[in-house]
Amino acid sequence: MxxxxxxxxxxxxxxxxxxxxxxxxxxxxxxxxxxxxxxxxxxQAVIDALTNRVEHGVFGYTFVPNSTASVIQAWLKKRHNWQIEPSWVRYTSGVVEAISAAICALSKEGDTVIVQSPVYTPFFNMIEWNKRTVVNSPLRLVEHKYEIDFEGLEQELQKGCKLFLLCNPHNPAGRVWTKDELLRIGKLCLQYDCLILSDEIHSDLIFKKYRHIPMASLSKELSEKVVTFISPSKTFNLAGLQASAVIIENEALREQFNEELKRRGFSSLNTFGILGMETAYQHGxxxxxxxxxxxxxxxxxxxxxxxxxxxxxxxxxxxxxxxxxxxxxxxxxxxxxxxxxxxxxxxxxxxxxxxxxxxxxxxxxxxxxxxxxxxxxxxxxxxxxxx
Missing domain, CATH: 3.90.1150.10 (Aspartate Aminotransferase, domain 1)
Structure with a gap:
């Protein structure tokens, strides 16, 4: 160390x-x-791979190869026991951009989106800047530990919220939500037909006595209602390479997300983002x-x-x-x-x-x-x- x-x-x-x-x-x-x-x-494997790519010297248009999704698939299975299919994976330059695209793809202007404050500031920004309405279901601080107010959350869901923006693990509080907590969230969102956007960018940075559980891994029924955002940027300090992945099992939701990326003019990740992501997940x-x-x-x-x-x-x-x-x-x-x-x-x-x-x-x-x-x-x- x-x-x-x-x-x-x-x-x-x-x-x-x-x-x-x-x-x-x-x-x-x-x-x-x-x-x-x-x-x-x-x-060091990431530094070496990027160095070798620079020495190649040609940096033309790049596509994301099939190997990238397979590497992500292997990482999620090994680290979090979550079995995904490579076809579920899409890409953006960052998780905040992906959240913005998902909000636009899966809701309409004026729709309400639930957050749990105190929470990562761009959650509020991406909702408001895309002309949706923030609905806050605040966390409760009980004996120096944050808990979810499930009664308050259900009250907000009953009003017809379209999306629930989950932070797992939670930023800034550092809570790693338990299986029981996630199941209760999932049950409520299924009951009130609310899609879950799950920001799991910190999911690899879990202290030894805790375990990260991807929201979409809990059940087949729930996985059809979840969009998951991950990135090597926090895990391996690669934010400057601008590469993140979006995992969507539901084909209809995935196509809606694809269409939004097209409207934004997105085509591919950059050369070094692709290489950094693959190398970090394979050798880091x-x-x-x-x-x-x-x-x-x-x-x-x-x-x-x-x-x-x-x-x-x-x-x-x-x-x-x-x-x-x-x-x-x-x-x-x-x-x-x-x-x-x-x-x-x-x-x-x-x-x-x-x-x-x-x-x-x-x-x-x-x-x-x-x-x-x-x-x-x-x-x-x-x-x-x-x-």
């Missing part, structure tokens, strides 16, 4: 995380622990196991540090992802005060919790996917900000 201790200079690489802080936070000299990408190199598993161990150690270090030095900040003990959701409400500060102290005093860039919708007020999100030395510095800055 020592490879994850390497500090890599990401400046002058057009890094959103490291080079847009002036635009996002108003200052440049901050330690960035905000946007969800990692400060780690991907598996050992690297991923080491990564999960390292992230779990980072999480433990952060939790212990906060308990010792900042007892008024409670860490929601994540079950997956490399994100830490910090409850700062005992500090009795407004979101603006939290932001100003972090930036002005701590010189630390974290995601403000209120951007994740109702229930996010008084929280901040910290990215743990960095070398331990940077994590330690970030926690020291957090302490400075609130001391």
């Amino acid at each position: 020592t490879i994850f201790n390497e500090k890599i200079d990401r400046l002058k690489t057009a890094s959103v995380k490291w080079e847009l802080m002036k635009d996002i936070f108003g200052e440049e000299e901050l330690l960035p622990m905000w946007v969800a990408d990692m400060d780690f190199k991907p598996p 598993e050992e690297w991923l196991e080491d990564l999960i161990d390292y992230l779990q150690e980072n999480r433990t270090y952060a939790i212990n540090y906060l308990a010792d030095h900042l007892p008024n900040i409670h860490c929601i003990d994540s079950e997956g992802t490399y994100l830490l959701w910090l409850d700062c409400r005992k500090l009795k500060l407004s979101d603006e005060e939290l932001r100003n102290l972090l930036i002005k005093k701590g010189k630390l860039a974290l995601e403000p919790g209120n951007k994740y919708g109702p229930g996010g007020e008084g929280f901040v999100r910290m990215n743990l996917a960095c070398p331990r030395e940077i994590l330690k510095e970030g926690l020291e800055r957090l302490k400075i900000a609130f001391t």
